[in-house]
Structures are given as structure tokens and as C-alpha cells.
Amino acid sequence: MTAPNHRWRNFKNVLSQVVTFACAILVMTPLVLVFYHIVKEGFTSINWAFFTQLPPGPGDSGGGMANAIVGTLILMLLAPLIGVPVGVLGGVFLSEYGGSRPNWCIRFAADVLNGVPSIVWGLVVYGLMVIAWPAPFHGNIKFVDTARHQVTVTNRTGVSQTFEVGAKTRLNLHGIHQFDALRTGRDVMIWYREIQGTPVANRISSTSVWGLCTAAIIRLHNSVSGFSALAGGVVLGFMMIPLIMRTTEEVLQLVPGGYREASLALGISKWRTIVQIVVRTALKGIVTGALLALARVAGETAPLIFTAFGNSGWAHKLTEPTGALPLQIYIFAIGPYPNWHRQAWAGALILLLLVLLVNIGVRFMTRDRFHNKI
Amino acid sequence: MADTQNSSAALTVKNLSIFFGKNQAVKNVSLDITARAVTAIIGPSGCGKSTFLRALNRMHELNPEARMEGEIRLFGDDIYAHDVQPVIVRRRVGMVFQKSNPFPTMSITENVTVGLRLNGIRGRKLLAERTEQSLRMAALWDEVKDRLHAPAISLSGGQQQRLCIARALAVEPEVLLMDEPASALDPLATSKIEDLIVQLKKDYTIVIVTHNMQQAARASDSTAFFYLGELVEFGPTTKIFASPSQKRTEDYVTGRFG
Numbered sequence: 001m002t003a004p005n006h007r008w009r010n011f012k013n014v015l016s017q018v019v020t021f022a023c024a025i026l027v028m029t030p031l032v033l034v035f036y037h038i039v040k041e042g043f044t045s046i047n048w049a050f051f052t053q054l055p056p057g058p059g060d061s062g063g064g065m066a067n068a069i070v071g072t073l074i075l076m077l078l079a080p081l082i083g084v085p086v087g088v089l090g091g092v093f094l095s096e097y098g099g100s101r102p103n104w105c106i107r108f109a110a111d112v113l114n115g116v117p118s119i120v121w122g123l124v125v126y127g128l129m130v131i132a133w134p135a136p137f138h139g140n141i142k143f144v145d146t147a148r149h150q151v152t153v154t155n156r157t158g159v160s161q162t163f164e165v166g167a168k169t170r171l172n173l174h175g176i177h178q179f180d181a182l183r184t185g186r187d188v189m190i191w192y193r194e195i196q197g198t199p200v201a202n203r204i205s206s207t208s209v210w211g212l213c214t215a216a217i218i219r220l221h222n223s224v225s226g227f228s229a230l231a232g233g234v235v236l237g238f239m240m241i242p243l244i245m246r247t248t249e250e251v252l253q254l255v256p257g258g259y260r261e262a263s264l265a266l267g268i269s270k271w272r273t274i275v276q277i278v279v280r281t282a283l284k285g286i287v288t289g290a291l292l293a294l295a296r297v298a299g300e301t302a303p304l305i306f307t308a309f310g311n312s313g314w315a316h317k318l319t320e321p322t323g324a325l326p327l328q329i330y331i332f333a334i335g336p337y338p339n340w341h342r343q344a345w346a347g348a349l350i351l352l353l354l355v356l357l358v359n360i361g362v363r364f365m366t367r368d369r370f371h372n373k374i
Numbered sequence: 375m376a377d378t379q380n381s382s383a384a385l386t387v388k389n390l391s392i393f394f395g396k397n398q399a400v401k402n403v404s405l406d407i408t409a410r411a412v413t414a415i416i417g418p419s420g421c422g423k424s425t426f427l428r429a430l431n432r433m434h435e436l437n438p439e440a441r442m443e444g445e446i447r448l449f450g451d452d453i454y455a456h457d458v459q460p461v462i463v464r465r466r467v468g469m470v471f472q473k474s475n476p477f478p479t480m481s482i483t484e485n486v487t488v489g490l491r492l493n494g495i496r497g498r499k500l501l502a503e504r505t506e507q508s509l510r511m512a513a514l515w516d517e518v519k520d521r522l523h524a525p526a527i528s529l530s531g532g533q534q535q536r537l538c539i540a541r542a543l544a545v546e547p548e549v550l551l552m553d554e555p556a557s558a559l560d561p562l563a564t565s566k567i568e569d570l571i572v573q574l575k576k577d578y579t580i581v582i583v584t585h586n587m588q589q590a591a592r593a594s595d596s597t598a599f600f601y602l603g604e605l606v607e608f609g610p611t612t613k614i615f616a617s618p619s620q621k622r623t624e625d626y627v628t629g630r631f632g
Contacts, residue, residue: 099438258475262538265433266489266545267465276492280479 035352042349045342050350055312055328061339065347067314068328071229072354075308075324076298078233083240083297084290088279090241091248091286096274107249113242122303125235130307132222136189136215137161137199138207144182151182151201153190163192163201172205189215227321232308236297243296247289251282287366295355301326325351384409384549384579385430390444392425394437399425401603402444407549407596409449412571412580414594414611416587418626422603423583427551430581431467432460449548465493468547472554474534476526476541482509483522485537489545504544511577512540513570532563539570543578550574552582556589568593587627591615599623 049064056063090110094103139155152162165171165179173181173188182188182204189211191203205211224230255278263273279286304310308322310331315322325347332344383406392400400422407413415423428434429442432453446453453463476485484491486508487501495501505522509515514536518529526537535555542550552571556564564586571580571593584590590597590611597614599606599622607614607623618624625631 256475258471258473259477261433261436261469261471262475262477262541263488263492264436264460265431265464265469265471266492266542267461267463268489268492269461272492276488277477281477283479 038345038348038352041342041345042347045346046349050343050346054314055323055332056339056343057312058335059337059339063339063343065323065325065328065343065350067311068323068325068347069350071232071308071311071315071322072298072325072351074229074318074322075232075236075304076294076354076358078229078318079236079240079297080290080294082234082237083244083293086237087241087244087290087293088248088286090245091252092274092279094245094249095252096270096278107246110242110245114246117302118239118300119302119305121235121239122306125231125238125303126306129221129225129231129234130227132225133218134191134193135218135222136191136211137163138189138212138215139187141182141184141186141188144184146179149179151190151204153188161199163190163199163204165201165204169201170203172203174206224319226319227307227309228317228319229308229315229322230318232304232322232324233318235303235307236300239297239300239303240290240293243293244286244290247292248282248286251285251289252278254285255281284366287362291359291362294358298355298358299326299351301330325354382408384449385581386445386447387430388445388447390426390429390442390446392422392429392434392443393441394425395439399603400429403600403605404444405598405605405608407579407581409579410575410577411595412575412582412593414590414597415581415583415600416585416590416597416626417600417606418631419585421600423600424553426600427553427581427583428469430549430551431464431469433464433469435460465489465545466547467549467551468542468545469551469553470535470538470542470555472557474531474538474558476529476534476537478525478527480526481523482518482526482529482537485526486540486544489541493545508540508544509537511543511574512536513566513573514540530563532559532566535559535563535567536570539567539574543574547578549579549581552580554583554585557585564589587615587629599626601626 049062050066051064051069052066053062053064054067055065090106094106098106137153137155139153139159139161141151142154142160143152145151149165150162151165152160154160165182171177171179171181173186187207188204189207190201192199192201194200259277259281260273263277264270268276304324304327308324308327310327311321311323329344329347329351332340332347335341385407387406388404390400390403391398403426415427417423425434430446434440434442442454448463448466452458453467477488480488483501483505486505490501490504506515506519509518514533517533518524518537521528526534529537535558539550539555556567559567568589571582574580575595582590582594594611596609597611598608599614599618599620601622607618607620609619614623615627618627
């Protein structure tokens, strides 16, 4: 039986096959070319010095990216510390708890966050962790100048400072909100900002436990704030959260409801069911999701500019600015020196291999325990 | 008369109604389930028999829309009392599902002992004893004793279902609920499960929902016929199948509708 238009139909079949295949090849081509080029350019520049020496200065020969490699490794250890627990538990919530409407909102928020440009993440963490927060001035009122609306306060270490009290200054001294309440000898906390070199009080309040705690937290924050590996790890961790949350939710949804029912029917509590049955069944998918998120952020450059900052030498503490491979590649790639360009290629290759290595390693560790026995 | 009935009853259901949102799935059902006997629940699809079964160990509460009225007592204890956690009820009333669902990440032994382990029982010797005991009761021991650490999903469909029964038995429940336990199995595996049910009633109270009327007739002592959420007739299996007192029951068991 041959339909009259059977040649035309055959042609359409072949055509669609050819077109889809061509598109698939089109997708593969750039990938293969990128890989080929990075391997070709990078491989010739990799030597022992690359792993052991610091970046070369302008015009210098030799050198390496030891500090940037270590920096990236540290960031890749720090980021999952935030991203994995928050992301996985958030995904568990989305999949196993909550109502459909709140979950819709959370899911929407996660999807929006996934689309936030990475440089914006960098700015957020810059504001949170890099710049110092305004700390209150805590001390004893030594002098009140009613005419000029100024108050002079001395703190415990004997430092004196004069603050302007303007119309916008909020006063709260034992419930009294007037300027008269500022009396010599009173203990106060002053939140202030500097306007043209003169400190202007935003808020003056009597000393309270709450205020002292806030001040302590701000001091603690300011002691670790600044460009640092910590801030770099946090920004990459933040970026991992929505990615991991969504993949975790999706793989948990793939676990058949029958397993949850079977476990609950055995009198196992919901939390244990989730951890021991549901998450365990989907563990491979969760790990893969976490890994893809890590691989995705490992190559991020923009958010690190404001946080890890980069460092041409070694960072000795997590609170110091650190180099990272993407940052170093960026700096060297836009520089004018051929040696820098070679180093950048080598750095790109190492970054690529690092991501590959993590992938293979974790896949090996999470392989199906029954795989060999069946 | 009522007292003698209650003394042999494992579960006493009084005026049970179950709603999902506005839809009433079970309508004012009262019946006593005899201890150490098999009670079959039959009826056409959507008649509320599965919902009724799930209410017996509060599994229907997994649906957040579910709401119940009435009373269910398990050997005298109100299982819906305010201070009773569903988890405790489910330890006393086990359940086997239509689709066998051994945990795929676990071996045969681990599947059997999971209910004990995740409830904090650790003794290695006790777990091993309970594994053998449960697998023997589920008539699976001889088939798997040489490969207890093989993955549970390497078993055949019928074996997997018996493994699920063993898993439910390992926590030593007082009542075992079965929701169409053989409907996904071939006739040979089905007959093994039926033999098993008859064996198990020596030690356990069993409630089985089934679509298969022959199965109800073969394996059960009493049969309840549900239709559109109502309990139409409840009595000894022989009577329900030979001389039912209700016309609808007769029509159903003789295959005139359903």
C-alpha cells in the first residue's frame, strides 16, 4: 500500500531530521570551539610555576596564579556553606510543606532571584558586608549648647565629640522627646551622620539594653567588614540559594507519593519521612543540583569585584581581600602584556578543569550504592 | 448482645462521615471489625471504601481538605482523641497499598526494619530477629534469605508486595489494613497473597479493600458492601454472597452492576 503523497511525506521526514540535527550541531559547535581554544592556548602556558607563584607584574615574565587558585577553592568551599543548607531546606519546604499560594509566591521570588544580574548580588553583599555600618556614639553628656543646638559627649575612653541637634533629630530620653531633656551628666547613645565634616545627630536616646546590643552587633560587623573572602563566599552562596531551591523542589516532586504514604503508614514522623525516605531517594538529584549551582557560581566575576575584590598577593585571613581565578583572568585578559594573556588562558583552563573535577568527584561519591550489585 | 460484640471487636466505628471539602465520601457508617479475622470491603469505584479504610489509621488526613465526624475506637481507645498523634495510631494500625512501594534506596532487610529503625530501635540482634520473623510471616523468608542485602527493587512484583507486608508487620501493629493489595499482581502472586492473608488472621486483625469479589469470598470472614459512601450491608461473607438481605448487594455481588 503506497499512499499517493508518500514521497512528499518521506521528504518531510528526512528534512525535519536534517534540520533538527543541524541545529543540534549548531549548539555543539561553539562549545567544542571554546573548549578546543581554551585547551590549546591554556595548555602551553601551564607549568609548575603557574600553580606555585604569584601573578606577574606588568611586563614581568613567568609567574602564576597560585593565590587565585587557592582563593577560588576557598570561595567554592565557603559558598556551599550558605547556599546548600538554605537552598535544600527551602526546596524541602516548597515540596513537602506549605500551602499552594504561599509556595507560589516563594517559587516566584526564587525565579526572579535567579534572573537577578550577578553584579546586583555583588552590590547587595557590598552593602551588607563590605561597607561599615554607622555605629552609635555612646557616652556621657559633658556640655549642652542651647544657643547653637549642640551637644558634646565624652565616651568611656575619653574621646569627646560635638554633635549638632537639628529639627530632624529624633530625641528619646526616658520618654521625653524635647531638647530640654539633654542634660549634662546623662548617658546617651547618638546615631549620627557627617554633613560637611560636622557630625549631625539622627537620633539620640538614653542607654538601653537593646541599644547596647545593637551597638555591639554593629561593632562586631564592622570588625569583619571590608573586601574579603568571606564576602565573596557569601555572595556566591546567596546566588546558589534560589538555584538549589528550585532544583531540590523539582527532584523531590519526582519522588512518588507512595513512598511518603508507606513511610507515614509505618508510624514514622513526617520529618523523618522527609529526611530518611524522600530526600534520600532524591539525594542524587539534589547533589547534582547543588553541584550545577556551584559550577555556575564558580566562574562568576562581576559579584566578586565588590566583595572578594582580588589580591595580587596572598590573603592570610578570611577577612582579607582575596584573589580568585575569574577576577585574575579578567584583569590579565584586558591587560596589554602577552605574558598576562597566556596566564589568562591557563587560568581559564584551570577554572574549567576545576568545575569538571568537582562534578566527577561528587558523581563518584553519590553513585548508586546498588549499581554494582544488580 | 452489644457488649459481647464489642469485646471481640478490634475497631469500633460509630457514625463515621468523611468529607473532602464539600464532597462527602463516607456517609454515617457504623460497624464493628472483629479481632483476628479478615473483614473485606467491597463496592464499585468511588464508593468511599478506600477513604473508609484510610480513616482507620488516619491516613486520609494527608489530604488537607479532609474532615471527619463520628468516632473510631481501636480496642477501646478513641484514635481521634485530641491528645492522640496520628503517628501513634499508624504504629498500631499498619497499612499495605495497592502499588507495592519498597524503598528503592534500601536493601531487603533495611526495608523490613525501617519502621523500627526510624522509630529509634537500634539493637542489631533484635532487628535481625524481627527481620526473619516478619519475612517468615509474609511467606518471603525462603525466597530471600540468601540475599537479604540485595536491593528491594530487585525482587519481582509479587515479592515486593509481600516485602511491603513484612515491612508493615515488623512494627507489630494490632490491625493491618490492605488497600487492594493484589490488584496489580498476576493470578499466581495474587493467590500467594490470599493464602498469606488467611495465615495472618491467626495473629492479626485484617481489613482488606478489594475490587475482586472472588477474593473477598475466598479470603474474608465478614464482608461490608459500600455504595455511594453508604454502608449498604455488613455481615458474614457467606451470607453476603449467598443470601444478601439487600437488593443492591445482590445486584453487585452477582455482577449485575459495578
